[in-house]
Amino acid sequence: MxxxxxxxxxxxxxxxxxxxxxxxxxxxxxxxxxxxxxARYGTPLQILDExxxxxxxxxxxxxxxxxxxxxxxxxxxxxxxxxxxxxxxxSLDVCSDGELAVARAVRFPxxxxxxxxxxxxxxxxxxxxxxxxxxxxxxxxxxxxxLAAAPDGARTRMLIRVAPGVDGGTHAALTTGTDGQKFGFxxxxxxxxxxxxRVLGQHxxxxxxxxxxxxxxxxxxxxxxxxxxxxxxxxARRMVALLAAVRDEHGVVLPELDLGGGFxxxxxxxxxxxxxxxxxxxxxxxxxxxxALHRLPVPRLVLEPGRAxxxxxxxxxYRVVSVKRAAAGGVLVAVDGGMSDNPRPGLYGAAYTVRxxxxxGTGGDRAATVVGRHxxxxxxxxxDARLPADVRPGDLLAVPCTGAYHHSxxxxxxxxxxxxxxxxxxxxxxxxxxRETAEDLLAxxxx
Ligand SMILES: Cc1ncc(COP(=O)(O)O)c(C=O)c1O
Ligand SMILES: N[C@@H](CCCC[NH3+])C(=O)O
Numbered sequence: 465m466x467x468x469x470x471x472x473x474x475x476x477x478x479x480x481x482x483x484x485x486x487x488x489x490x491x492x493x494x495x496x497x498x499x500x501x502x503a504r505y506g507t508p509l510q511i512l513d514e515x516x517x518x519x520x521x522x523x524x525x526x527x528x529x530x531x532x533x534x535x536x537x538x539x540x541x542x543x544x545x546x547x548x549x550x551x552x553x554x555s556l557d558v559c560s561d562g563e564l565a566v567a568r569a570v571r572f573p574x575x576x577x578x579x580x581x582x583x584x585x586x587x588x589x590x591x592x593x594x595x596x597x598x599x600x601x602x603x604x605x606x607x608x609x610x611l612a613a614a615p616d617g618a619r620t621r622m623l624i625r626v627a628p629g630v631d632g633g634t635h636a637a638l639t640t641g642t643d644g645q646k647f648g649f650x651x652x653x654x655x656x657x658x659x660x661x662r663v664l665g666q667h668x669x670x671x672x673x674x675x676x677x678x679x680x681x682x683x684x685x686x687x688x689x690x691x692x693x694x695x696x697x698x699x700a701r702r703m704v705a706l707l708a709a710v711r712d713e714h715g716v717v718l719p720e721l722d723l724g725g726g727f728x729x730x731x732x733x734x735x736x737x738x739x740x741x742x743x744x745x746x747x748x749x750x751x752x753x754x755x756a757l758h759r760l761p762v763p764r765l766v767l768e769p770g771r772a773x774x775x776x777x778x779x780x781x782y783r784v785v786s787v788k789r790a791a792a793g794g795v796l797v798a799v800d801g802g803m804s805d806n807p808r809p810g811l812y813g814a815a816y817t818v819r820x821x822x823x824x825g826t827g828g829d830r831a832a833t834v835v836g837r838h839x840x841x842x843x844x845x846x847x848d849a850r851l852p853a854d855v856r857p858g859d860l861l862a863v864p865c866t867g868a869y870h871h872s873x874x875x876x877x878x879x880x881x882x883x884x885x886x887x888x889x890x891x892x893x894x895x896x897x898x899r900e901t902a903e904d905l906l907a908x909x910x911x
Contacts, residue, residue: 477733478731478732480494480776480778481513482494483779483864488823489822491862495889495892496888496892498511498860501888505884505893505895508805510780510805510866510884511886511888512545514548516867520740520774520776521549521773523740524772525553527741527743528744528747528748531748531764532767533767534555535556536769536770536771537556538869539872540778541563541872544896546566546569555578555766556572556578558578559579559581560588561592564579567595575597575598576598578597579592579599580603581601599622601722602623602663603649612675612676619677621680622663622679623680624649624656624679624682625685626649626682626684627645627656627684628651629642629702630695631695632686635689637812639686640686641695647685651706663676663679681707681721681722681764682707682722684724685726685768688725688728688770689726689729691727691738693742693746696743697746697750700723700747700751705758708758708759717761718763721766722766722767723765723766728772729775729868733817747767770869775866779864781821781860784798785800786798787857794830794833795830795851796835797833798837799834801836801880802838802880803875804836804876808870810844818846818863819861819864820851820860820862823859824852826854828853830853832849833849845863876900
């Protein structure tokens with residue numbers, strides 16, 4: 465056991481920073497016990513450790529010096545989270561007018577908002593330009609033309625999203641830096657250089673000064689849940705080479721280089737995870753060295769971590785509804801949530817750990833599969849789990865590392881109501897997002 469594990473009784477690499485195993489078998493987070501939270505808010509319940517989020521924001525800021533750290537809101541966004549991100553001095557990456565509406569609701573500083581998306585709708589762009597976001601990350605030639613033609617277009621700043629042809633070795637559905645996927649302008653085909661040409665070509669058209677947005681720099685994002693640091697280094701080198709090619713062709717030194725996010729986290733003990741400090745050292749060194757090679761000034765870096773900020777802060781508490789003996793041995797433990805609050809096992813084969821909370825189990829552990837309540841045989845939350853032999857209906861189970869891409873990807877499948885998100889800190893809990901009600905479900909059903 466690691467020293468940290470002995471101190472908290474939990475694997476610190478998996479559980480939130482303030483999580484503690486209590487002597488009676490319960491788990492507390494932010495000084496509040498899961499059993500107390502479940503009694504007050506019901507289950508399923510998504511718990512967010514505020515200290516954990518803040519600590520990870522600071523770790524990224526410390527690791528990257530004067531770089532801009534933009535939290536990727538797609539991982540988990542609500543007003544409380546946006547405020548916390550703003551307080552910690554991070555910027556915010558949004559990818560829809562819906563995410564922007566949340567930023568707007570807390571008056572997130574517009575200059576620190578980046579708008580992404582491979583298919584931004586007219587509403588997305590209107591909202592971005594209307595709010596005066598700091599950068600729009602252009603993803604297609606038609607978007608470049610639309611921005612040039614937009615009434616507010618000339619007042620915004622733009623990054624061009626490049627697919628640098630680097631494979632981060634993650635799940636195919638999460639790979640976004642290679643050729644042949646839908647995001648960005650491929651480097652290999654010359655499309656990225658052509659995108660730069662189009663934007664800069666608008667600037668001196670007819671000697672009338674700049675039409676369309678100012679080109680602030682280049683962007684790439686290799687994908688998500690990547691742990692190979694050499695992939696980020698290689699992308700940095702290729703992107704700096706493109707910055708140098710832009711300088712050589714146009715005489716323009718672009719000031720910003722956004723290397724995206726995608727930093728992988730450990731969901732289970734022993735899994736690899738990106739250490740922000742090591743990432744910062746290696747990526748900054750790769751950029752510095754590439755800039756020296758090309759005799760370029762070092763651009764201002766932007767990083768966009770989503771999962772690495774939010775994942776570990778989240779724990780989902782479920783109530784056991786039934787326990788069945790499984791034909792293949794062990795037990796099937798069915799809980800009151802499932803693929804509607806965590807679609808990741810079904811989508812990516814994602815694996816989790818689970819633990820009994822609220823009491824101490826007896827009789828040793830046995831093999832268990834934790835399944836959800838939905839009408840699909842594939843609604844499995846945790847495979848290959850081990851749970852106390854006496855686990856029974858009414859028990860609480862806690863699944864760690866559910867802070868990113870859980871609430872944000874939750875659905876109403878089977879018209880199940882989405883769970884609340886409750887932030888905990890210093891012995892207090894506060895609702896960030898309340899539980900959905902039957903009235904909520906019926907509110908849009910106007911037929
Ligand atoms: C453009 C962009 N930036 C940042 C992220 C955040 O990724 P992650 O949550 O893996 O850090 C994503 C999602 O993969 C993205 O599409
Ligand atoms: N939804 C994915 C991550 C997608 C990243 C967004 N660009 C996941 O849960 O792992």
